[in-house]
Amino acid sequence: xxxxRPKNLNLLSIRLPLPALVSILHRASGFLLFLALPFLLLAxxxxxxxxxxxxxxxxLLSQPAAKLMLVILxxxxxxxLLAGIRHLLMDxxxxxxxxxxxxxxxxxxxxxxxxxFLVARWLx
Amino acid sequence: xxxxxxxxxxxxxxxxxxxxxxxxxxxxxxMLLGALLFAQHPTQxxxxxxxxxxxxxxxxxxxxxxxxxxxxxxxxxxxxxDYVHPLVLRSFLHGAxxxxxxxxxxxxVNILWSVR
Ligand code: HEM
Numbered sequence: 001x002x003x004x005r006p007k008n009l010n011l012l013s014i015r016l017p018l019p020a021l022v023s024i025l026h027r028a029s030g031f032l033l034f035l036a037l038p039f040l041l042l043a044x045x046x047x048x049x050x051x052x053x054x055x056x057x058x059x060l061l062s063q064p065a066a067k068l069m070l071v072i073l074x075x076x077x078x079x080x081l082l083a084g085i086r087h088l089l090m091d092x093x094x095x096x097x098x099x100x101x102x103x104x105x106x107x108x109x110x111x112x113x114x115x116x117f118l119v120a121r122w123l124x
Numbered sequence: 125x126x127x128x129x130x131x132x133x134x135x136x137x138x139x140x141x142x143x144x145x146x147x148x149x150x151x152x153x154x155m156l157l158g159a160l161l162f163a164q165h166p167t168q169x170x171x172x173x174x175x176x177x178x179x180x181x182x183x184x185x186x187x188x189x190x191x192x193x194x195x196x197x198x199x200x201x202x203x204x205x206d207y208v209h210p211l212v213l214r215s216f217l218h219g220a221x222x223x224x225x226x227x228x229x230x231x232x233v234n235i236l237w238s239v240r
Contacts, residue, residue: 030196030199030200030203031203037192044235050169054169054172081154085151091144
């Protein structure tokens with residue numbers, strides 16, 4: 001079926017307000033966390049198997065490249081959690097006027113940036 | 125009236141509700157785990173294993189992981205529905221995600237129940 005409605009697929013010409021940014025990042029972080037699941041389960045499994053395996057995982061995760069991955073995953077988890085809580089609150093009709101939605105979107109972005117920074121500092 | 129909204133006929137409502145229910149369960153568990161990690165600081169193997177050995181916590185952890193897999197199933201399925209339009213490819217991806225998450229569930233039981 002041919003559909004004649006106009007389409008705009010030039011992403012660079014679409015303005016992205018803060019609530020929309022929080023929303024797309026919520027989706028991206030959710031998908032990233034999904035992709036990370038096997039590695040997280042593997043780490044959990046090894047860390048519980050024996051003292052040697054525990055040490056092995058601890059050593060592996062103290063490599064700079066692994067720390068970088070942990071910071072990225074940390075950001076994804078923090079952003080997804082905070083944006084998710086914001087989403088749930090808005091489902092309950094909390095702060096659903098546009099100015100308030102903008103403020104809460106800014107709060108989510110800012111808090112996840114700060115918390116991710118703290119995670120990075122704690123890891124290094 | 126309200127319960128009919130969540131019947132099989134309105135699967136979108138059920139989907140919405142389950143995504144939220146699992147989100148709330150996961151948030152509660154993460155707060156609990158955060159508190160335990162903060163209080164016990166398990167930097168050694170024995171402390172880490174001791175933290176996860178009580179049956180109630182392993183049960184809660186399993187409930188968390190199963191909620192997570194279910195939540196991921198609903199969420200990832202939505203993402204594929206939005207972006208992957210060829211029906212064959214979309215069905216294949218749905219199937220692959222479902223099988224993967226079921227395998228993770230079995231794996232999780234295995235991990236948690238080998239802690240002694
Ligand atoms: C590792 C754990 C998690 C994974 C892999 C995950 C994954 C996802 C994915 C892929 C989506 C779909 C996003 C979209 O349709 O745009 C989603 C949606 C959602 N997530 Fe998560 N999630 C996780 C944890 C959490 C937690 C802890 C919360 C707690 C607040 C949460 C709250 C939500 C909510 C409320 C939605 C629905 C958004 C909507 O209806 O548009 N998630 N999640």
